Amino acid sequence: MADGGRFSSKQIGLKIQKKVIGKFANRSMAKQFIDDEFGALLDTIHLILKTELKDSKKADKIIKNMIKVTVKIGLLYKNSQFNTEELALGMGLRSKLRKTALTVISFYEVDFTYDRGFLIKAVGDVGESLHKLVERHLTAKSHGRINSVIEAFSDGPLLDKVFLSDGPYHSHLEQLSQAFHKIVDSEW
Template sequence: MELQSWLLYHLVAVSDCNQVIQSAATGGELYPVTGTSKMPSEVDAATAPASTGSRARDLGLRAQKKLLDRFAASAAGRSLLIDDTTASLLDNLYRLMDRAARASPRIDKKQPEKVLKNIVKLSIKIGLLHRNQQLGPSDAGNLEEIRRALHSTAMVVLSFYELEFSYERAYLVKSLERCRAAVRALIKPHLTEKSRERCEQVFDFLVHPDFLEAVFANDSELRPVLGALVGDINKALETGEL
């Protein structure tokens, strides 16, 4: 989409701090900013909410109790929500990744789940940095570059979907790599090495030739799922979120 481009940008809540989503398991911690210890890396099954039927929303809501306990004294913990458009977009992205992985012997079948979780984890961390005013003036350029790169990638994905035989892998990879570089530059001064590794893992999957070919090939069996994802992108464009 800039498939991921937009996705990652929207998730990190650069454009709207109130749409930051919650992390399921928050490993790869933020550097402490309030004198507290690291955030929990696991959530007890007993405290996890019942399934909502949406994998993305479940990942976001599963950490609600412990996150709110940790940040009970601040507004940050009480406003970590996942909106319907983002939940749908994430679910459709997961479906694309999962089906592509099942069809390719060169893609680890466990990677789609990891990618989804890593997007959620990175989102919450960047969102908390934003809410705790840990992003300074020097980060403004990186945020704007992320915005431009995500928008550009989204338009590329829309074009490839709508125009037959228009897919060019090198062009899409270049756009995704632009997004990777912008996100990498933003998080490097603020997050741990583990979080930076999560960023690399997300984009490594998104630019994998087998994944992109499975999604954008002219005879792709995943075109209906891609169409659903494109619908989510269009909704974001219509509402001005992208």
């Protein structure tokens, strides 16, 4: 039931789609819903997380959470579920994501510009906007997924290992930067 107790097959269909996506999301499925650039970005992030966490399952879960949330938001948008205020929040979120992506690119391209605090704040702002966008649409479990992703990308010591020139994952920064370049160029 939706809209004050009235039956809505559209709402039920959307709910089922969200459930199915939640059950079956993985990196290979993401390639069907997510473009190659975003897929390449996810693969690089997964490699870093798997190495850092020394736990492939935990790294898989973080990437699956990213995929589930991304696909669910796309599904909500495609089905015109966002109201005017939420669409405005979505535009703000898009702007924050773009700014964060450009920041990562800048940290790669310009030596000694990495600012851990700035990046952690930017990631936190993205998370806050994301929670507001999906507040009335997704479950507490989905909000927990968002939190797990934001926590992973707000881990200062991990960020240092990627962005500092002597960090063990610095070699992946070029791949991350290239993926962000392609995404920024194609999406915005």
